[in-house]
Every structure is written in C-alpha cells, then in structure tokens.
Amino acid sequence: MGRPFRPGPDGRPDAVCPRCGSLERHRFLSLLLGVLAPELRDLDTVVEIAPSRQSTALLDRVEARRRVTLDAGYDHRAVDALASVTALPLRDGSVDLLVCYHVLEHVPDDCAAMREIARVLSPRGIALLEVPIKGGVATEEDPSATPEERVRRFGQRDHVRWYGDDFDSRLCDAGLASVRVTPPALVGESAVQWFRLMPHEVVWVVHPGREASSPMLADGTGSGLTAAFDAVLGDLARAQERLERSRARADRLAAERDALRARLSEASAQQRARERGVLTRLRRVARL
Numbered sequence: 001m002g003r004p005f006r007p008g009p010d011g012r013p014d015a016v017c018p019r020c021g022s023l024e025r026h027r028f029l030s031l032l033l034g035v036l037a038p039e040l041r042d043l044d045t046v047v048e049i050a051p052s053r054q055s056t057a058l059l060d061r062v063e064a065r066r067r068v069t070l071d072a073g074y075d076h077r078a079v080d081a082l083a084s085v086t087a088l089p090l091r092d093g094s095v096d097l098l099v100c101y102h103v104l105e106h107v108p109d110d111c112a113a114m115r116e117i118a119r120v121l122s123p124r125g126i127a128l129l130e131v132p133i134k135g136g137v138a139t140e141e142d143p144s145a146t147p148e149e150r151v152r153r154f155g156q157r158d159h160v161r162w163y164g165d166d167f168d169s170r171l172c173d174a175g176l177a178s179v180r181v182t183p184p185a186l187v188g189e190s191a192v193q194w195f196r197l198m199p200h201e202v203v204w205v206v207h208p209g210r211e212a213s214s215p216m217l218a219d220g221t222g223s224g225l226t227a228a229f230d231a232v233l234g235d236l237a238r239a240q241e242r243l244e245r246s247r248a249r250a251d252r253l254a255a256e257r258d259a260l261r262a263r264l265s266e267a268s269a270q271q272r273a274r275e276r277g278v279l280t281r282l283r284r285v286a287r288l
Helices: 024-035 053-059 110-120 147-154 167-173 183-187 189-194 225-287
Strands: 043-049 064-071 095-101 121-130 176-181 203-208
Touching (some): 024 053, 043 053, 053 095, 110 176, 121 176, 167 176, 183 189
Parallel strands (some): 043 064, 095 121
Antiparallel strands (some): 121 203, 176 203
C-alpha cells in the first residue's frame, strides 16, 4: 500500500521498493531468512560475500557473535576484508551462515569456489546461493571470452558463464547438498504479487553433504507458509480496498469543501461589492 514500486536498473517493472530501495532478490532473501529462522539461532559466524546495502541490513537482523563481509575488491565496496571466494580467509567448519548472491558466475574457477564454501561451512552451516540459470540446457562457460563476447553470451562483460541444469551436480561434486527454492514454492502466488517478487527466481539452500534434493515446488508441501500468507494477504488486500475507498471519499469531500469555500469567497466578494455600492449611494444622498 502507498507509493508504487519503481522500475529496476534494467527497466524491469515493479522492481525497486519505494521505501527501502530493495530489489526482488532482497525481498525474497528477507522472507527466506524468516522461514529459516528456527535454524539460524545461536550462530557463531555469518559471512556475506559481495554484500549490498539491502542484504547487509537484512543479515544484521540475524543474531550472531561474529559478522564478516568479504569481496574481491573490483568495485571498491566497503567490506571487512578483501578476499577471493576461491581462497576464503576462514577456518575449516567455522561458518554457520554464508550468503553468496550473483558471485559464482564471475569466477573463472567456480568449482574451487564451491569447494571453499563447503570447507568453511560448519556441520550445521547453511549457505544461500544465487546465480543466473537457464533451464533445459547445460552450463555454458568460457572464461577466456572477450568482454564483448561475454555480453553477447552471458549477459554482462564480467560474467564468464551462464549456468544450466548441471549447477546442482557441480555443488554436489564440491561437497554441498542443495535444494532449489522459488518464491511461489516458499510463500505462494499471492505473496509473490504482494511483495513484487520474481516467480522464477531460484535460491539454492545448501549445506555440507553430497545429495541434491528435489526442488521445492509451488502448491507442494515444502512450505507451510503459503496458506498463512494467502490468508494474511487476503486481509491486507481487503484493507487496501477499504483504504482506497476511504481515500476516494476523502478526496470527494475535500473537493466539495474547496467548492464551498470558493462559493463562499465569491458570495463574500459580491456582498462586499454590494455594501460598497450602498455606501456610495448614501454618501451621494448625504451631499445633496
């Protein structure tokens, strides 16, 4: 309710929240962290690779004894330490939550990066990964491609691949068990529309292991939130309708008030003019 969402950096409609500036992936991350909250208690170390202002604010809400941000340093973002995801400056099994969004498609040796993530995750650790992916095809990659060719093949001059259906297998080979999660599967279609999420966005929830679970499907049993969200958002939609009707009525009343004020002002001006005319005639009579 309130101000409309703004287009995204590439012109996507309804991408940017007018209040906090979040994109669709940040809003989905917020919901996903809420779902995972029971697993994210009493954390020792939370790590974010290539942080953004919006994601950092979300992870600051996760209670942890230590919070670390890392980046390779190509775009000079503020982080705790400069490091490559292929050589993380962290002890084995020391990280309870790791967030790595839209990083692996930039890394020439992404398998080394995946092995590093597996190495630093604690036995109870969870990593949230997001990459660009195309369904129905294998990963296409070429780290030696020129920047111009990368734009044509991978969408950006600093991307070296576009992932395909074998991404889960790559994770498994690196020692990471994974499950794919999408917004409709996690929170339902009503919440997708309400929060302006991308229905086909995929986040991989991974942990140490070597099995790839079936994707969490919409209308399945993967999340108990869908019915609750549908009920709450139905109530919010009805409240929004009532609010819009109240606003429309208030606008009509304001217009009627302004019209009455205008008529009163006009009548007052006419009355003053009549009074001045009467006084003028009386003065003339008095002089006679």
